[in-house]
Amino acid sequence: MVESLLKTVDIYKSFAGVQALKGVSFSLKPGEIHCLAGENGSGKSTLIKVISGVYAPTSGHIEFSGRTYNKITPIEAINNGIQVIYQDFSVFPNLSVMENLALNSELADNKRFVNWKRMRKIAEESLSKINFSIDLDLDVGSLTVAEKQMIAISRALMFNTRLIIMDEPTTALTKREVQQLFKIILKLKDQGIAILFVSHKLNEVFEISENFTILRNGEKVAEGETSSLNTDQFSYHMTGREFEAKHFIPAEISKKPIFEAKDISLSGKLEDISFSLFKGEILGITGLLDSGRSELALSMFGMNKIDSGTFELNGKVVKIDSPQAAIENKIGYVPEDRLTEGLFLSQSIADNIIISVIDKFTGKAGILDNEKREKEIKLWVEELSIATPDPNNECQTLSGGNQQRIALAKWLACNLDILILNGPTVGVDIGSKHDIHEILQNLANKGLGVIIISDDLPEILENCSRVLVMKSGKIVSDLDAKTSDEQAILSYMM
Amino acid sequence: MKTNFKNIGSYFKKDQHIKRLIVMIIVWMLFIALTKFNKFYSLLNFQTMAAQFPEFGLMALGIMLCMITGGIDLSIVGIANMTAILNAFLLLALTSENGSLPPYAIPLVFVLAIVIGAAAGLFNGLLVSKVKIPAILATMGAGELFRGVCMALTNGNAVSKFSRTYSQLINNKIGGIFPVQLLIFIIMAVVIWFILSKTVFGTKIYMLGSNLKAAKYSGLKTDKLLIKTYMLSGICAGLGGMIMLANYNSARADYGSVYTLQCVLIVVLGGVNPLGGKGKISGVILAIILLRMLETGINRFPHISSYYISLIWGGVLILIMVLNYFSENKKFTIKNKAA
Amino acid sequence: MQTSLPFTIKRIFRRNEPYVFLVLLALCVLIEIRSGQFFSPNNLVDISSALVVPGLFAIGAFLVLLSGGIDVSFPALASLSAYATTKLLLVMDYQGGILIPILIALLIGAVLGAFNGLFISILNLPALIVTLGSSSVFKGVMQGALNSKQLTVIPIGMQEFGKSSLFTATNSISGLTSRMPTSFIAFILVAVAVFFMLRFTMFGRGIYGIGGSEVSAIRAGFRVKRTKFMLYVMVGMIASLAGVIRTCMMQQCHPTNMLGMEMNIIAGVVLGGTLITGGRGTLFGCVLGTLLIVIVENSLILIGVPTSFKSVFTGALIILGTSVSAYQMMRSSHSQREKLLSRREVVNEN
Structure with a gap:
């Protein structure tokens, strides 16, 4: 029996009377790859912070290699070989690769002066630990997400590390990069380093994990070997709800397409893209991160100006060269990054919903017609069952799922014909994800043409009637979702 | 009117910042009432105050608008002086030998002030929206440029000796009570209040200020909105310049050079978030009133140097920020803990 | 790994400094051609002399901008500290050298800087x-409590320091002479010290780090609050030093005539390539940018531009300079992918 590396025993943590963790115990062996899963607010990040010493537990204790701590300071955590890699990798975009690699350990050694030669040596050494090579003098800001992650991993290995905690490590990676990451993770495992993944969805991370722990509302609801867990069980443990996996079958699809793209090209990004969208269907567009799927969406919404090709709406050529033009042509776009592109977090829920149609509520001389405005707001708050006591509250008071619904409501208020969604459920927990899918399916049934852009293949297969697969700026395949499966789509994507 | 009262009441409850400003004004007024009642509470004193603040009050309104969009306008003083100097030249040309002005002169200079202010604001707006220079730098550079134009036009000398009619008219009191400067300020303040709270444009610039990218994705014409905002700010500054022209009865390139920072201070004190998206005209007007009253009140204590006012301004600004910090942190920790 | 030469050059030209340097050079050459006076020894000395005070201010403003903050209080801080120092020494009837005045000013500057630092770093209020x-x-x-008035007489030590010079340059044609003030050494010393601090101390790297990402800096183990606090103390000291030097150079203490300098100083720093959002910029660029502003303010008269046009040029320069860097930023975000690809190629070649 191998002694456990880390053990949390009956950890409780409360903030001003609110219990964030209720008696969570779990353990990790050296070299174990473990996945800690839970929805937003389940307590998983609180647990991580207790382990890494940011929070002191209200009761319970942590055992590290047999030593018991009632609470642990961040420094003790590091000295015990715990390293956390956050989702943003905590890098300095303005500094060189070398400094990003070396600064942390220099600081830990309490160095007051900078020795550039030594820094270069440290940097080279740390990169060699994972056999990664990159120009040390580049600014980290110019690297790809995967490269930044490699920097963060190499940096974490500088400290006699025995446990690396990684927060959602695969979210922004391409498939190939994920494979690369996993190779390195396995190598670390061979060196006896344990990995704790933190995740809120069933994804690649699960494939490579040996064991899992699932939290819900601050309690441990399931643990065991990953191989024994399937999707349905996972969803059930995460949410406490059962979901019927049902495939979307459109009620009625128009004969003529409502929207057609013909030979769309955008230099270096898109090449001769042609496809049609029919009323009442949900069209999936998928591909790797660099396949051009987002560029295509942005072109349809007028954010990218295309070099050649035409868009046709109900058989008529339309010019879409700005978001305004797209909206005038009844095309809406829900961006991928809800927080920075989709919502006005510090403004009211009400204004977020009506901002794109606000011009409709004007009387003479641009004066707001408050009655009309409030009627519209009330309509959408109810229609999408947005959980808020007062639509005049700030948008940031809402949960992620509710925020995503606001991002939808904004476009539904526009009375669209076509709705494009880029990664509609990224960062949304399973319960809300299900609800959002239901909303999209209802919309299609009401006669909207919906386009979902996503690399979440189960999402695509479940909701879409047709799937376009993109690769290197081209559409490489047009599949019928009913007769297709993940493997087939993947083979076109790679 | 009734609804307005209700609004004020709910403001008072909801907005801690506004509440603090009102409390400060009341405390100060009580203090003055107890110590220097006769010297402060006179019609004349209030008239004087009302005539003094509109020149920088207008500029502060301009900065407020820009700050709501997440920008700033540091060129207001430059615009004000440029407007004043150009109009001073015009008035000089129109002044007849017996020192009178033709009847169309006054409306003409005001129309011109609006045009010059709007043009200068357009320039700022283009730099900020199309050239994408950070507002603080763009307007700083433009301000320096406008000041340069003023210097080049006047060689640094004052332009005066135009008909006194203009100055007399603006320094008039309507019905013997109501200063014209105040009237101009009120008209502009009402226009801006109306724009911010009753028009689509107002809602849009708040949205734009809180997230420019999301505004683009929502189909707002962000460049146009920014340009219009800076034009409005320019118009405010232009009118401020016209009041300066009347109050000094002359125009010069370096008049009011302390107003830039002073106005930013007022706007921030009024609760406008320098990062954009938040801020109410009521807060800014309260801040203007508070500062004017502080300054005038201090002047009633002859043995205290009037220069202390600067100390008090800075102190009040920092004090309010610290109070906000502690009240927000309290709120924040509670919210955090609940989550 | 050796990077190829074209790539290194490309990287250099992605920075702002070479452009500022070229503009500066072009301006100097233009003035020289039109007037024949620019590269005369006395003009160069005059410019160096005019650079001392703005240069010191600029170094302070640069450090603050680098850390992601902004400081508009340095002229007031410098005025207060220079005035208080001078007044104190006059009251004490101080007869000694320059050392004590500078030490007193540095002390006052540190206290005033700490006042800024307290609110900015400890309470995290917007700078x-x-x-x-x-x-x-x-x-x-200064104006209220100290009841400041213009001090036409300053302590003898300060007078002498202000009058002292390293050498005197003579224009062989016009016969005009210019003194290189001793205070130029102070500027050089501060610049060198700041350069070493930024390049070779963890404190200096911490300033860059905080400017790049404050969260990352905290996680990396930088003591962010302390670093920021110390930074504002240091900047207060540098500004105070500039204040005293200015008083010495002018041979009198005028409490208000430094006020209002902040905008042009910050503009100069930004022209030199320092990002207003923090994290990027070099001391060299900062000095270049300041020099550019100083030359525009002092030397345009040599080519017959009346002084009243000074602000037109400064304003235009700020607008042009900032639009160039705005344009560069736009282009770099547009071509990030291409850059990435070309970098890959370069790396592969080696």
């Missing part, structure tokens, strides 16, 4: 607002 407020407070203390 613009705090320094706006403190600027007003400093002015109030």
Whole structure:
């Protein structure tokens, strides 16, 4: 029996009377790859912070290699070989690769002066630990997400590390990069380093994990070997709800397409893209991160100006060269990054919903017609069952799922014909994800043409009637979702 | 009117910042009432105050608008002086030998002030929206440029000796009570209040200020909105310049050079978030009133140097920020803990 | 790994400094051609002399901008500290050398800087607002509490320091002479010290780190609050030094004539390539940018541009300079992918 590396025993943590963790115990062996899963607010990040010493537990204790701590300071955590890699990798975009690699350990050694030669040596050494090579003098800001992650991993290995905690490590990676990451993770495992993944969805991370722990509302609801867990069980443990996996079958699809793209090209990004969208269907567009799927969406919404090709709406050529033009042509776009592109977090829920149609509520001389405005707001708050006591509250008071619904409501208020969604459920927990899918399916049934852009293949297969697969700026395949499966789509994507 | 009262009441409850400003004004007024009642509470004193603040009050309104969009306008003083100097030249040309002005002169200079202010604001707006220079730098550079134009036009000398009619008219009191400067300020303040709270444009610039990218994705014409905002700010500054022209009865390139920072201070004190998206005209007007009253009140204590006012301004600004910090942190920790 | 030469050059030209340098050079050559006076020894000395005070201010403003903050209080801080120092020494009837005045000023500067640092670093209040407020407070203390008036006589030690020079340059044609003030050494010393601090101390790297990402800096183990606090103390000291030097050079203490310098100083720093959002910029660029502003303000008269046109040129320069860097930023974000690809190629070649 191998002694456990880390053990949390009956950890409780409360903030001003609110219990964030209720008696969570779990353990990790050296070299174990473990996945800690839970929805937003389940307590998983609180647990991580207790382990890494940011929070002191209200009761319970942590055992590290047999030593018991009632609470642990961040420094003790590091000295015990715990390293956390956050989702943003905590890098300095303005500094060189070398400094990003070396600064942390220099600081830990309490160095007051900078020795550039030594820094270069440290940097080279740390990169060699994972056999990664990159120009040390580049600014980290110019690297790809995967490269930044490699920097963060190499940096974490500088400290006699025995446990690396990684927060959602695969979210922004391409498939190939994920494979690369996993190779390195396995190598670390061979060196006896344990990995704790933190995740809120069933994804690649699960494939490579040996064991899992699932939290819900601050309690441990399931643990065991990953191989024994399937999707349905996972969803059930995460949410406490059962979901019927049902495939979307459109009620009625128009004969003529409502929207057609013909030979769309955008230099270096898109090449001769042609496809049609029919009323009442949900069209999936998928591909790797660099396949051009987002560029295509942005072109349809007028954010990218295309070099050649035409868009046709109900058989008529339309010019879409700005978001305004797209909206005038009844095309809406829900961006991928809800927080920075989709919502006005510090403004009211009400204004977020009506901002794109606000011009409709004007009387003479641009004066707001408050009655009309409030009627519209009330309509959408109810229609999408947005959980808020007062639509005049700030948008940031809402949960992620509710925020995503606001991002939808904004476009539904526009009375669209076509709705494009880029990664509609990224960062949304399973319960809300299900609800959002239901909303999209209802919309299609009401006669909207919906386009979902996503690399979440189960999402695509479940909701879409047709799937376009993109690769290197081209559409490489047009599949019928009913007769297709993940493997087939993947083979076109790679 | 009734609804307005209700609004004020709910403001008072909801907005801690506004509440603090009102409390400060009341405390100060009580203090003055107890110590220097006769010297402060006179019609004349209030008239004087009302005539003094509109020149920088207008500029502060301009900065407020820009700050709501997440920008700033540091060129207001430059615009004000440029407007004043150009109009001073015009008035000089129109002044007849017996020192009178033709009847169309006054409306003409005001129309011109609006045009010059709007043009200068357009320039700022283009730099900020199309050239994408950070507002603080763009307007700083433009301000320096406008000041340069003023210097080049006047060689640094004052332009005066135009008909006194203009100055007399603006320094008039309507019905013997109501200063014209105040009237101009009120008209502009009402226009801006109306724009911010009753028009689509107002809602849009708040949205734009809180997230420019999301505004683009929502189909707002962000460049146009920014340009219009800076034009409005320019118009405010232009009118401020016209009041300066009347109050000094002359125009010069370096008049009011302390107003830039002073106005930013007022706007921030009024609760406008320098990062954009938040801020109410009521807060800014309260801040203007508070500062004017502080300054005038201090002047009633002859043995205290009037220069202390600067100390008090800075102190009040920092004090309010610290109070906000502690009240927000309290709120924040509670919210955090609940989550 | 050796990077190829074309790539290194490309990288250099992605920075702002070479452009500023070229503009500076072009301006100098233009003035020289039109007037024949620019590269004369006395003009160069005059410019160096004019650079001392703005240069010191600029170094302080540069450090603050680098850390992601902004400081508009330094002219008021410098005025207060120079005035208080001079007044104190006059009251004490101080007869000694320059060392004590400078030490007193540095001490006052540190205290005033700590006032800024307290609110900005400990309470995490926005730097613009705090320094706006403190600027007003400093002015109030100076004009109200100290009842400042112009001091036409300054202590003898300061007088002598102000008059002393390293050498005198003579224009062989016009016969005009210019003194290189001793205070130029102070500027050089501060610049060198700051250069070493930024390049070779963890404190200096911490300033870059905080400017790049404050969260990352905290996680990396930088003591962010302490670093920021120390930074504002240091900047207060540098500004105070500039204040005293200016008083010495002018041979009198005028409490208000430094006020209002902040905008042009910050503009110069930004022209030199320092990002207003923090994290990027070099001391060399900062000095270049300041020099550019100083030359425009001092030397345009040599080519017959009347002094009243000074502001037109400064304003135009700020607008042009900032639009160039705005354009560069736009282009770099547009072509990030291409850059990435070309970099890959370069790396592969080696």
